Amino acid sequence: xxxxxxxxxxxxxxxxxxxxxxxxxxxxxxxxxxxxxxxxxxxxxxxxxxxxxxxxxxxxxxxxxxxxxxxxxxxxxxxxxxxxxxxxxxxxxxxxxxxxxxxxxxxxxxxxxxxxxxxxxxxxxxxxxxxxxxxx
Amino acid sequence: xxxxxxxxxxxxxxxxxxxxxxxxxxxxxxxxxxxxxxxxxxxxxxxxxxxxxxxxxxxxxxxxxxxxxxxxxxxxxxxxxxxxxxxxxxxxxxxxxxxxxxxxxxxxxxxxxxxxxxxxxxxxxxxxxxxxxxxxxxxxxxxxxxxxxxxxxxxxxxxxxxxxxxxxxxxxxxxxxxxxxxxxxxxxxxxxxxxxxxxxxxxxxxxxxxxxxxxxxxxxxxxxxxxxxxxxxxxxxxxxxxxxxxxxxxxxxxxxxxxxxxxxxxxxxxxxxxxxxxxxxxxxxxxxxxxxxxxxxxxxxxxxxxxxxxxxxxxxxxxxxxxxxxxxxxxxxxxxxxxxxxxxxxxxxxxxxxxxxxxxxxxxxxxxxxxxxxxxxxx
Numbered sequence: 386x387x388x389x390x391x392x393x394x395x396x397x398x399x400x401x402x403x404x405x406x407x408x409x410x411x412x413x414x415x416x417x418x419x420x421x422x423x424x425x426x427x428x429x430x431x432x433x434x435x436x437x438x439x440x441x442x443x444x445x446x447x448x449x450x451x452x453x454x455x456x457x458x459x460x461x462x463x464x465x466x467x468x469x470x471x472x473x474x475x476x477x478x479x480x481x482x483x484x485x486x487x488x489x490x491x492x493x494x495x496x497x498x499x500x501x502x503x504x505x506x507x508x509x510x511x512x513x514x515x516x517x518x519x520x521x
Numbered sequence: 522x523x524x525x526x527x528x529x530x531x532x533x534x535x536x537x538x539x540x541x542x543x544x545x546x547x548x549x550x551x552x553x554x555x556x557x558x559x560x561x562x563x564x565x566x567x568x569x570x571x572x573x574x575x576x577x578x579x580x581x582x583x584x585x586x587x588x589x590x591x592x593x594x595x596x597x598x599x600x601x602x603x604x605x606x607x608x609x610x611x612x613x614x615x616x617x618x619x620x621x622x623x624x625x626x627x628x629x630x631x632x633x634x635x636x637x638x639x640x641x642x643x644x645x646x647x648x649x650x651x652x653x654x655x656x657x658x659x660x661x662x663x664x665x666x667x668x669x670x671x672x673x674x675x676x677x678x679x680x681x682x683x684x685x686x687x688x689x690x691x692x693x694x695x696x697x698x699x700x701x702x703x704x705x706x707x708x709x710x711x712x713x714x715x716x717x718x719x720x721x722x723x724x725x726x727x728x729x730x731x732x733x734x735x736x737x738x739x740x741x742x743x744x745x746x747x748x749x750x751x752x753x754x755x756x757x758x759x760x761x762x763x764x765x766x767x768x769x770x771x772x773x774x775x776x777x778x779x780x781x782x783x784x785x786x787x788x789x790x791x792x793x794x795x796x797x798x799x800x801x802x803x804x805x806x807x808x809x810x811x812x813x814x815x816x817x818x819x820x821x822x823x824x825x826x827x828x829x830x831x832x833x834x835x836x837x838x839x840x841x842x843x844x845x846x847x848x849x850x851x852x853x854x855x856x857x858x859x860x861x862x863x864x865x866x867x868x869x870x871x872x873x874x875x876x877x878x879x880x881x882x883x884x885x886x887x888x889x890x891x892x893x894x895x896x897x898x899x900x
Contacts, residue, residue, distance in 0.1 A: 399633040418653040429589030433604045448644045454564040481567040
Protein backbone atom coordinates (compact mmCIF):
# COMPACT_ATOMS: atom_id res chain seq x y z
CA UNK A 386 0.00 0.00 0.00
CA UNK A 387 1.18 3.42 -0.85
CA UNK A 388 1.33 5.53 2.31
CA UNK A 389 1.05 8.96 0.87
CA UNK A 390 1.08 11.92 3.26
CA UNK A 391 -1.49 13.66 1.14
CA UNK A 392 -4.95 13.21 2.63
CA UNK A 393 -6.65 12.87 -0.73
CA UNK A 394 -4.34 10.04 -1.65
CA UNK A 395 -4.96 8.40 1.74
CA UNK A 396 -8.65 8.56 1.26
CA UNK A 397 -8.24 7.01 -2.09
CA UNK A 398 -6.36 4.16 -0.43
CA UNK A 399 -9.12 3.71 2.10
CA UNK A 400 -11.63 3.67 -0.68
CA UNK A 401 -9.74 0.96 -2.48
CA UNK A 402 -9.24 -1.01 0.73
CA UNK A 403 -12.91 -0.87 1.56
CA UNK A 404 -14.07 -1.96 -1.87
CA UNK A 405 -11.48 -4.73 -1.83
CA UNK A 406 -12.69 -5.89 1.53
CA UNK A 407 -16.31 -5.85 0.40
CA UNK A 408 -15.35 -7.81 -2.69
CA UNK A 409 -13.51 -10.35 -0.56
CA UNK A 410 -16.65 -10.80 1.53
CA UNK A 411 -18.28 -12.39 -1.49
CA UNK A 412 -15.91 -15.33 -1.14
CA UNK A 413 -15.93 -15.42 2.62
CA UNK A 414 -18.62 -17.46 4.30
CA UNK A 415 -19.21 -16.27 7.83
CA UNK A 416 -20.25 -18.80 10.43
CA UNK A 417 -23.44 -16.89 11.03
CA UNK A 418 -25.52 -17.80 7.98
CA UNK A 419 -26.79 -15.16 5.59
CA UNK A 420 -30.36 -16.32 5.98
CA UNK A 421 -30.33 -15.69 9.70
CA UNK A 422 -28.82 -12.22 9.34
CA UNK A 423 -31.23 -11.33 6.56
CA UNK A 424 -34.13 -12.49 8.68
CA UNK A 425 -33.20 -10.32 11.65
CA UNK A 426 -32.24 -7.36 9.48
CA UNK A 427 -35.55 -7.56 7.65
CA UNK A 428 -37.25 -7.59 11.04
CA UNK A 429 -35.52 -4.36 11.97
CA UNK A 430 -36.46 -2.61 8.73
CA UNK A 431 -33.13 -2.94 6.98
CA UNK A 432 -33.63 -3.09 3.24
CA UNK A 433 -30.81 -3.77 0.82
CA UNK A 434 -30.39 -6.33 -1.93
CA UNK A 435 -26.58 -6.27 -1.61
CA UNK A 436 -25.29 -9.54 -0.17
CA UNK A 437 -22.00 -7.87 0.77
CA UNK A 438 -23.67 -5.65 3.31
CA UNK A 439 -25.43 -8.63 4.84
CA UNK A 440 -22.09 -10.40 4.98
CA UNK A 441 -20.54 -7.32 6.60
CA UNK A 442 -23.14 -7.39 9.33
CA UNK A 443 -22.67 -11.16 9.67
CA UNK A 444 -18.95 -10.75 10.06
CA UNK A 445 -19.41 -7.95 12.57
CA UNK A 446 -21.77 -10.13 14.57
CA UNK A 447 -19.40 -13.05 14.40
CA UNK A 448 -16.63 -10.78 15.65
CA UNK A 449 -18.81 -9.64 18.50
CA UNK A 450 -19.70 -13.19 19.50
CA UNK A 451 -16.09 -14.27 19.21
CA UNK A 452 -14.97 -11.42 21.41
CA UNK A 453 -17.55 -12.20 24.03
CA UNK A 454 -16.68 -15.88 23.89
CA UNK A 455 -12.98 -15.07 24.14
CA UNK A 456 -13.63 -12.92 27.17
CA UNK A 457 -15.66 -15.65 28.79
CA UNK A 458 -12.91 -18.13 28.01
CA UNK A 459 -10.39 -15.93 29.78
CA UNK A 460 -12.70 -15.73 32.78
CA UNK A 461 -13.09 -19.47 32.74
CA UNK A 462 -9.37 -20.07 32.59
CA UNK A 463 -8.74 -17.56 35.32
CA UNK A 464 -11.27 -19.23 37.55
CA UNK A 465 -9.66 -22.61 37.01
CA UNK A 466 -6.25 -21.14 37.77
CA UNK A 467 -7.36 -19.94 41.19
CA UNK A 468 -7.99 -23.48 42.37
CA UNK A 469 -5.08 -24.69 44.55
CA UNK A 470 -2.66 -27.12 43.00
CA UNK A 471 -3.47 -30.14 45.08
CA UNK A 472 -7.13 -29.82 44.12
CA UNK A 473 -6.22 -29.25 40.51
CA UNK A 474 -4.90 -32.78 40.22
CA UNK A 475 -8.25 -34.15 41.24
CA UNK A 476 -9.97 -31.85 38.83
CA UNK A 477 -7.68 -32.82 35.99
CA UNK A 478 -10.21 -35.14 34.49
CA UNK A 479 -12.87 -32.47 34.06
CA UNK A 480 -10.54 -29.79 32.86
CA UNK A 481 -12.87 -29.19 29.99
CA UNK A 482 -13.62 -25.57 29.30
CA UNK A 483 -17.32 -25.03 29.82
CA UNK A 484 -19.14 -21.85 28.90
CA UNK A 485 -21.02 -21.05 32.06
CA UNK A 486 -23.45 -18.32 32.88
CA UNK A 487 -21.08 -16.99 35.46
CA UNK A 488 -18.30 -16.32 32.97
CA UNK A 489 -20.66 -15.21 30.26
CA UNK A 490 -22.37 -12.62 32.45
CA UNK A 491 -18.98 -11.19 33.37
CA UNK A 492 -17.95 -11.07 29.72
CA UNK A 493 -21.20 -9.52 28.59
CA UNK A 494 -21.08 -6.85 31.26
CA UNK A 495 -18.17 -5.30 29.41
CA UNK A 496 -20.42 -4.95 26.37
CA UNK A 497 -23.20 -3.27 28.25
CA UNK A 498 -25.37 -6.35 28.63
CA UNK A 499 -26.46 -7.09 32.16
CA UNK A 500 -27.22 -10.74 32.61
CA UNK A 501 -28.61 -11.80 35.92
CA UNK A 502 -28.49 -15.31 37.22
CA UNK A 503 -31.72 -17.06 37.64
CA UNK A 504 -32.68 -17.39 41.26
CA UNK A 505 -31.77 -20.77 42.48
CA UNK A 506 -32.98 -22.63 45.53
CA UNK A 507 -31.25 -25.73 46.80
CA UNK A 508 -32.75 -28.35 49.06
CA UNK A 509 -29.40 -28.86 50.81
CA UNK A 510 -26.45 -26.49 51.30
CA UNK A 511 -24.10 -28.74 49.37
CA UNK A 512 -26.30 -29.02 46.28
CA UNK A 513 -24.98 -27.31 43.18
CA UNK A 514 -21.45 -26.94 44.56
CA UNK A 515 -18.43 -28.41 42.89
CA UNK A 516 -17.77 -32.01 43.80
CA UNK A 517 -14.34 -30.91 45.09
CA UNK A 518 -15.75 -28.40 47.52
CA UNK A 519 -18.39 -30.89 48.57
CA UNK A 520 -15.69 -33.25 49.66
CA UNK A 521 -14.30 -30.81 52.14
CA UNK B 522 -51.41 -31.42 48.69
CA UNK B 523 -53.64 -33.82 46.91
CA UNK B 524 -54.10 -31.76 43.78
CA UNK B 525 -50.55 -30.55 43.63
CA UNK B 526 -49.70 -32.76 40.69
CA UNK B 527 -52.44 -31.36 38.53
CA UNK B 528 -51.56 -27.81 39.40
CA UNK B 529 -47.91 -28.16 38.68
CA UNK B 530 -48.76 -29.89 35.44
CA UNK B 531 -50.80 -26.92 34.36
CA UNK B 532 -48.11 -24.53 35.48
CA UNK B 533 -45.59 -26.43 33.47
CA UNK B 534 -47.77 -26.26 30.42
CA UNK B 535 -48.40 -22.54 30.52
CA UNK B 536 -44.88 -21.25 29.90
CA UNK B 537 -44.46 -23.44 26.87
CA UNK B 538 -47.61 -22.08 25.23
CA UNK B 539 -46.70 -18.52 26.11
CA UNK B 540 -43.25 -18.98 24.74
CA UNK B 541 -44.61 -20.32 21.52
CA UNK B 542 -46.85 -17.32 21.18
CA UNK B 543 -44.14 -14.77 21.93
CA UNK B 544 -41.38 -16.40 19.92
CA UNK B 545 -42.72 -17.08 16.49
CA UNK B 546 -39.20 -17.52 15.14
CA UNK B 547 -38.07 -20.61 16.98
CA UNK B 548 -36.38 -21.69 13.80
CA UNK B 549 -34.23 -18.56 13.66
CA UNK B 550 -33.36 -18.93 17.32
CA UNK B 551 -32.32 -22.52 16.81
CA UNK B 552 -30.08 -21.51 13.91
CA UNK B 553 -28.58 -18.69 15.95
CA UNK B 554 -27.79 -21.18 18.71
CA UNK B 555 -25.96 -23.49 16.34
CA UNK B 556 -23.99 -20.62 14.81
CA UNK B 557 -23.02 -19.18 18.20
CA UNK B 558 -22.02 -22.61 19.39
CA UNK B 559 -19.76 -23.00 16.39
CA UNK B 560 -18.12 -19.65 17.05
CA UNK B 561 -17.59 -20.53 20.70
CA UNK B 562 -16.11 -23.87 19.73
CA UNK B 563 -13.66 -22.12 17.46
CA UNK B 564 -12.68 -19.91 20.39
CA UNK B 565 -11.68 -22.96 22.39
CA UNK B 566 -14.69 -23.94 24.48
CA UNK B 567 -15.43 -27.60 24.91
CA UNK B 568 -18.92 -27.49 26.32
CA UNK B 569 -21.75 -25.15 27.21
CA UNK B 570 -24.29 -24.58 29.82
CA UNK B 571 -27.60 -24.64 27.98
CA UNK B 572 -28.70 -21.37 29.56
CA UNK B 573 -25.43 -19.65 28.67
CA UNK B 574 -25.74 -20.70 25.06
CA UNK B 575 -29.30 -19.45 24.92
CA UNK B 576 -28.33 -16.12 26.42
CA UNK B 577 -25.43 -15.62 24.06
CA UNK B 578 -27.47 -16.53 20.98
CA UNK B 579 -30.24 -14.22 22.11
CA UNK B 580 -27.77 -11.40 22.66
CA UNK B 581 -26.22 -11.89 19.25
CA UNK B 582 -29.64 -11.88 17.61
CA UNK B 583 -30.38 -8.62 19.36
CA UNK B 584 -27.04 -7.32 18.21
CA UNK B 585 -28.04 -7.93 14.59
CA UNK B 586 -31.41 -6.36 15.21
CA UNK B 587 -29.85 -3.27 16.76
CA UNK B 588 -27.40 -2.88 13.91
CA UNK B 589 -30.28 -3.16 11.49
CA UNK B 590 -32.26 -0.51 13.34
CA UNK B 591 -29.35 1.84 13.48
CA UNK B 592 -28.51 1.36 9.80
CA UNK B 593 -32.12 1.80 8.79
CA UNK B 594 -32.32 4.94 10.87
CA UNK B 595 -29.27 6.53 9.30
CA UNK B 596 -30.51 5.64 5.82
CA UNK B 597 -33.84 7.25 6.56
CA UNK B 598 -32.06 10.28 7.95
CA UNK B 599 -30.34 10.72 4.59
CA UNK B 600 -33.69 10.39 2.83
CA UNK B 601 -33.13 6.92 1.44
CA UNK B 602 -35.15 3.76 1.78
CA UNK B 603 -32.32 1.44 0.84
CA UNK B 604 -29.19 1.24 2.93
CA UNK B 605 -25.67 1.47 1.62
CA UNK B 606 -22.19 0.69 2.95
CA UNK B 607 -21.81 3.96 4.78
CA UNK B 608 -25.02 3.47 6.67
CA UNK B 609 -23.80 0.05 7.74
CA UNK B 610 -20.45 1.41 8.86
CA UNK B 611 -22.20 4.19 10.73
CA UNK B 612 -24.38 1.62 12.41
CA UNK B 613 -21.40 -0.52 13.35
CA UNK B 614 -19.68 2.52 14.81
CA UNK B 615 -22.77 3.25 16.85
CA UNK B 616 -22.80 -0.27 18.20
CA UNK B 617 -19.07 -0.25 18.86
CA UNK B 618 -19.01 3.12 20.55
CA UNK B 619 -19.33 1.48 23.96
CA UNK B 620 -16.00 -0.32 23.65
CA UNK B 621 -14.43 2.36 21.57
CA UNK B 622 -12.37 1.93 18.42
CA UNK B 623 -9.39 3.57 16.90
CA UNK B 624 -10.20 7.01 15.62
CA UNK B 625 -13.48 7.27 17.50
CA UNK B 626 -12.38 10.54 19.04
CA UNK B 627 -12.13 12.13 15.60
CA UNK B 628 -15.66 13.26 14.92
CA UNK B 629 -15.03 14.30 11.33
CA UNK B 630 -13.27 11.15 10.26
CA UNK B 631 -14.20 9.57 6.98
CA UNK B 632 -16.37 6.47 7.27
CA UNK B 633 -14.19 4.65 4.78
CA UNK B 634 -11.25 4.76 7.17
CA UNK B 635 -13.29 3.86 10.19
CA UNK B 636 -11.55 1.94 12.94
CA UNK B 637 -14.46 -0.45 13.19
CA UNK B 638 -14.07 -1.54 9.61
CA UNK B 639 -10.36 -1.96 10.10
CA UNK B 640 -10.93 -4.20 13.06
CA UNK B 641 -13.38 -6.26 11.10
CA UNK B 642 -10.95 -6.57 8.22
CA UNK B 643 -8.33 -7.73 10.66
CA UNK B 644 -10.71 -10.24 12.18
CA UNK B 645 -11.65 -11.62 8.78
CA UNK B 646 -8.03 -11.97 7.79
CA UNK B 647 -7.10 -13.76 10.99
CA UNK B 648 -9.99 -16.12 11.44
CA UNK B 649 -10.37 -18.92 9.00
CA UNK B 650 -13.89 -19.24 7.72
CA UNK B 651 -16.00 -21.89 9.40
CA UNK B 652 -19.08 -22.53 7.31
CA UNK B 653 -22.38 -23.13 9.04
CA UNK B 654 -22.88 -26.78 9.90
CA UNK B 655 -26.25 -27.32 8.26
CA UNK B 656 -27.83 -26.31 5.00
CA UNK B 657 -30.56 -23.79 5.64
CA UNK B 658 -33.67 -23.32 3.56
CA UNK B 659 -34.98 -19.85 2.86
CA UNK B 660 -37.13 -18.63 5.67
CA UNK B 661 -39.62 -17.45 6.65
CA UNK B 662 -41.70 -19.33 4.15
CA UNK B 663 -44.52 -17.22 2.82
CA UNK B 664 -47.37 -19.41 1.77
CA UNK B 665 -48.90 -18.43 -1.50
CA UNK B 666 -52.60 -17.74 -1.25
CA UNK B 667 -54.97 -18.98 -3.87
CA UNK B 668 -57.59 -16.27 -4.40
CA UNK B 669 -61.11 -17.02 -5.52
CA UNK B 670 -61.30 -16.70 -9.30
CA UNK B 671 -62.96 -13.53 -10.49
CA UNK B 672 -65.86 -13.32 -12.90
CA UNK B 673 -63.38 -12.60 -15.65
CA UNK B 674 -61.28 -15.65 -14.90
CA UNK B 675 -64.29 -17.89 -14.74
CA UNK B 676 -65.67 -16.42 -17.92
CA UNK B 677 -68.99 -15.65 -16.31
CA UNK B 678 -71.17 -12.60 -16.54
CA UNK B 679 -71.82 -10.92 -13.20
CA UNK B 680 -75.43 -11.37 -12.20
CA UNK B 681 -75.95 -7.65 -11.71
CA UNK B 682 -74.80 -4.74 -13.81
CA UNK B 683 -73.14 -2.86 -10.99
CA UNK B 684 -70.75 -5.72 -10.18
CA UNK B 685 -67.47 -5.26 -12.01
CA UNK B 686 -65.87 -8.18 -13.80
CA UNK B 687 -62.72 -8.22 -11.73
CA UNK B 688 -64.45 -8.99 -8.46
CA UNK B 689 -64.34 -12.57 -7.20
CA UNK B 690 -67.17 -14.64 -8.57
CA UNK B 691 -70.07 -15.68 -6.43
CA UNK B 692 -70.08 -19.22 -5.17
CA UNK B 693 -72.08 -21.81 -7.02
CA UNK B 694 -75.80 -21.05 -6.56
CA UNK B 695 -76.39 -24.42 -4.92
CA UNK B 696 -74.28 -23.37 -1.97
CA UNK B 697 -76.25 -20.30 -0.98
CA UNK B 698 -79.76 -20.71 -2.37
CA UNK B 699 -82.30 -23.44 -1.90
CA UNK B 700 -80.72 -26.84 -1.66
CA UNK B 701 -82.46 -30.15 -2.33
CA UNK B 702 -81.37 -31.48 1.05
CA UNK B 703 -83.07 -28.63 2.86
CA UNK B 704 -85.71 -30.84 4.39
CA UNK B 705 -83.35 -33.71 4.91
CA UNK B 706 -81.73 -34.53 8.17
CA UNK B 707 -78.31 -33.50 6.92
CA UNK B 708 -78.80 -29.78 7.39
CA UNK B 709 -78.21 -28.06 10.69
CA UNK B 710 -81.12 -28.27 13.08
CA UNK B 711 -81.68 -24.56 13.54
CA UNK B 712 -81.93 -23.75 9.89
CA UNK B 713 -84.12 -26.76 9.43
CA UNK B 714 -86.43 -25.54 12.12
CA UNK B 715 -86.67 -22.13 10.59
CA UNK B 716 -87.46 -23.66 7.26
CA UNK B 717 -90.15 -25.76 8.81
CA UNK B 718 -91.70 -22.78 10.45
CA UNK B 719 -91.71 -20.89 7.24
CA UNK B 720 -93.31 -23.80 5.52
CA UNK B 721 -95.93 -24.14 8.17
CA UNK B 722 -96.66 -20.45 8.00
CA UNK B 723 -96.78 -19.87 4.30
CA UNK B 724 -96.46 -23.10 2.47
CA UNK B 725 -99.49 -24.68 4.04
CA UNK B 726 -101.91 -22.00 3.05
CA UNK B 727 -101.51 -22.16 -0.70
CA UNK B 728 -101.68 -25.90 -0.45
CA UNK B 729 -104.95 -25.60 1.38
CA UNK B 730 -106.20 -23.15 -1.15
CA UNK B 731 -105.27 -25.41 -3.96
CA UNK B 732 -107.02 -28.31 -2.35
CA UNK B 733 -110.11 -26.27 -1.78
CA UNK B 734 -110.18 -25.09 -5.31
CA UNK B 735 -109.67 -28.54 -6.69
CA UNK B 736 -112.34 -30.04 -4.51
CA UNK B 737 -114.80 -27.31 -5.18
CA UNK B 738 -114.13 -27.72 -8.84
CA UNK B 739 -114.87 -31.37 -8.60
CA UNK B 740 -117.88 -31.31 -6.35
CA UNK B 741 -119.58 -28.09 -7.29
CA UNK B 742 -119.56 -28.20 -11.00
CA UNK B 743 -122.60 -26.02 -11.26
CA UNK B 744 -121.50 -23.27 -8.91
CA UNK B 745 -118.72 -21.08 -10.01
CA UNK B 746 -115.73 -20.77 -7.85
CA UNK B 747 -114.38 -17.28 -7.75
CA UNK B 748 -111.40 -16.19 -5.72
CA UNK B 749 -113.51 -14.40 -3.16
CA UNK B 750 -115.43 -17.58 -2.56
CA UNK B 751 -112.24 -19.48 -2.08
CA UNK B 752 -111.09 -16.86 0.30
CA UNK B 753 -114.27 -17.06 2.24
CA UNK B 754 -113.99 -20.79 2.54
CA UNK B 755 -110.47 -20.43 3.66
CA UNK B 756 -111.56 -18.08 6.39
CA UNK B 757 -114.17 -20.60 7.33
CA UNK B 758 -111.52 -23.21 7.52
CA UNK B 759 -109.52 -20.99 9.75
CA UNK B 760 -112.22 -21.09 12.34
CA UNK B 761 -115.00 -18.60 11.84
CA UNK B 762 -118.14 -20.39 10.74
CA UNK B 763 -119.99 -17.08 10.35
CA UNK B 764 -117.70 -15.98 7.58
CA UNK B 765 -118.32 -19.10 5.56
CA UNK B 766 -119.72 -18.71 2.14
CA UNK B 767 -123.51 -18.59 2.18
CA UNK B 768 -125.33 -21.71 1.25
CA UNK B 769 -126.95 -21.85 -2.12
CA UNK B 770 -130.29 -23.29 -2.80
CA UNK B 771 -130.11 -26.81 -4.04
CA UNK B 772 -126.62 -27.22 -2.75
CA UNK B 773 -127.77 -29.37 0.07
CA UNK B 774 -127.61 -32.60 -1.80
CA UNK B 775 -124.27 -31.93 -3.38
CA UNK B 776 -122.06 -32.82 -0.45
CA UNK B 777 -120.37 -36.02 -1.27
CA UNK B 778 -119.80 -38.50 1.46
CA UNK B 779 -116.63 -40.16 0.46
CA UNK B 780 -113.93 -37.70 1.58
CA UNK B 781 -115.38 -37.07 5.02
CA UNK B 782 -115.66 -40.77 5.47
CA UNK B 783 -111.96 -40.99 5.80
CA UNK B 784 -111.90 -38.16 8.23
CA UNK B 785 -114.58 -39.62 10.36
CA UNK B 786 -112.95 -42.90 10.16
CA UNK B 787 -110.07 -41.33 11.95
CA UNK B 788 -112.27 -39.88 14.58
CA UNK B 789 -113.98 -43.13 15.15
CA UNK B 790 -110.69 -44.84 15.55
CA UNK B 791 -109.61 -42.16 17.89
CA UNK B 792 -112.37 -42.72 20.36
CA UNK B 793 -114.26 -45.92 20.48
CA UNK B 794 -116.68 -44.20 22.82
CA UNK B 795 -118.18 -42.51 19.84
CA UNK B 796 -119.07 -45.83 18.52
CA UNK B 797 -121.34 -46.51 21.43
CA UNK B 798 -123.16 -43.30 21.00
CA UNK B 799 -123.59 -43.79 17.36
CA UNK B 800 -124.87 -47.23 17.89
CA UNK B 801 -127.87 -45.71 19.63
CA UNK B 802 -130.19 -45.06 16.80
CA UNK B 803 -130.85 -41.44 16.35
CA UNK B 804 -131.72 -40.57 12.84
CA UNK B 805 -130.08 -37.23 12.50
CA UNK B 806 -126.93 -38.34 14.10
CA UNK B 807 -126.91 -41.41 12.01
CA UNK B 808 -127.34 -39.28 8.99
CA UNK B 809 -124.51 -37.05 9.98
CA UNK B 810 -122.14 -39.76 10.89
CA UNK B 811 -123.20 -42.38 8.45
CA UNK B 812 -119.91 -42.52 6.68
CA UNK B 813 -118.12 -42.75 9.96
CA UNK B 814 -120.14 -45.68 11.04
CA UNK B 815 -119.64 -47.33 7.78
CA UNK B 816 -115.96 -46.82 8.01
CA UNK B 817 -115.97 -48.08 11.53
CA UNK B 818 -117.74 -51.18 10.54
CA UNK B 819 -115.43 -51.78 7.70
CA UNK B 820 -112.36 -51.34 9.80
CA UNK B 821 -113.56 -53.14 12.86
CA UNK B 822 -115.54 -56.04 11.59
CA UNK B 823 -114.60 -56.58 8.03
CA UNK B 824 -111.15 -58.04 8.06
CA UNK B 825 -109.26 -59.81 10.73
CA UNK B 826 -106.08 -58.32 9.53
CA UNK B 827 -107.17 -54.76 9.96
CA UNK B 828 -108.33 -55.31 13.47
CA UNK B 829 -105.12 -56.92 14.60
CA UNK B 830 -103.17 -54.17 13.04
CA UNK B 831 -105.13 -51.54 14.86
CA UNK B 832 -104.91 -53.39 18.11
CA UNK B 833 -101.23 -53.97 17.81
CA UNK B 834 -100.05 -50.56 16.93
CA UNK B 835 -102.85 -48.23 17.50
CA UNK B 836 -100.85 -45.18 18.30
CA UNK B 837 -98.76 -44.84 15.18
CA UNK B 838 -101.64 -45.62 12.88
CA UNK B 839 -103.88 -43.14 14.56
CA UNK B 840 -101.34 -40.41 14.46
CA UNK B 841 -100.65 -41.02 10.85
CA UNK B 842 -104.29 -40.91 9.93
CA UNK B 843 -104.78 -37.66 11.75
CA UNK B 844 -102.19 -36.17 9.55
CA UNK B 845 -104.14 -37.39 6.59
CA UNK B 846 -107.35 -36.07 8.04
CA UNK B 847 -105.85 -32.65 8.40
CA UNK B 848 -105.16 -32.57 4.73
CA UNK B 849 -108.66 -33.63 3.91
CA UNK B 850 -110.17 -31.03 6.13
CA UNK B 851 -110.08 -28.31 3.58
CA UNK B 852 -111.85 -30.44 1.08
CA UNK B 853 -114.48 -31.67 3.44
CA UNK B 854 -115.19 -28.20 4.69
CA UNK B 855 -115.76 -27.10 1.23
CA UNK B 856 -117.99 -29.97 0.47
CA UNK B 857 -120.24 -29.58 3.42
CA UNK B 858 -120.55 -25.94 3.96
CA UNK B 859 -124.27 -26.03 4.21
CA UNK B 860 -124.29 -27.94 7.44
CA UNK B 861 -123.37 -25.54 10.16
CA UNK B 862 -122.98 -28.17 12.76
CA UNK B 863 -120.59 -30.10 10.68
CA UNK B 864 -118.68 -27.10 9.68
CA UNK B 865 -118.25 -26.13 13.25
CA UNK B 866 -116.86 -29.51 13.99
CA UNK B 867 -114.54 -29.36 11.11
CA UNK B 868 -113.34 -25.92 11.88
CA UNK B 869 -112.61 -27.07 15.35
CA UNK B 870 -110.60 -29.86 13.96
CA UNK B 871 -108.60 -27.45 11.95
CA UNK B 872 -107.88 -25.33 14.91
CA UNK B 873 -107.04 -28.03 17.36
CA UNK B 874 -103.67 -29.54 17.18
CA UNK B 875 -103.89 -31.61 20.30
CA UNK B 876 -105.13 -35.07 19.74
CA UNK B 877 -106.78 -35.30 23.12
CA UNK B 878 -108.59 -32.07 22.58
CA UNK B 879 -109.92 -33.33 19.35
CA UNK B 880 -111.17 -36.47 21.00
CA UNK B 881 -112.89 -34.58 23.70
CA UNK B 882 -114.53 -32.20 21.31
CA UNK B 883 -115.78 -34.91 19.05
CA UNK B 884 -117.27 -36.61 22.03
CA UNK B 885 -118.89 -33.43 23.20
CA UNK B 886 -120.40 -32.71 19.85
CA UNK B 887 -121.79 -36.14 19.60
CA UNK B 888 -123.33 -35.84 23.02
CA UNK B 889 -124.85 -32.52 22.18
CA UNK B 890 -126.31 -33.78 18.99
CA UNK B 891 -127.73 -36.73 20.80
CA UNK B 892 -129.25 -34.57 23.47
CA UNK B 893 -130.98 -32.24 21.13
CA UNK B 894 -131.45 -33.82 17.75
CA UNK B 895 -134.09 -31.23 16.93
CA UNK B 896 -131.51 -28.61 16.35
CA UNK B 897 -129.72 -30.77 13.90
CA UNK B 898 -132.82 -31.59 12.01
CA UNK B 899 -133.70 -27.95 11.80
CA UNK B 900 -130.38 -27.27 10.29
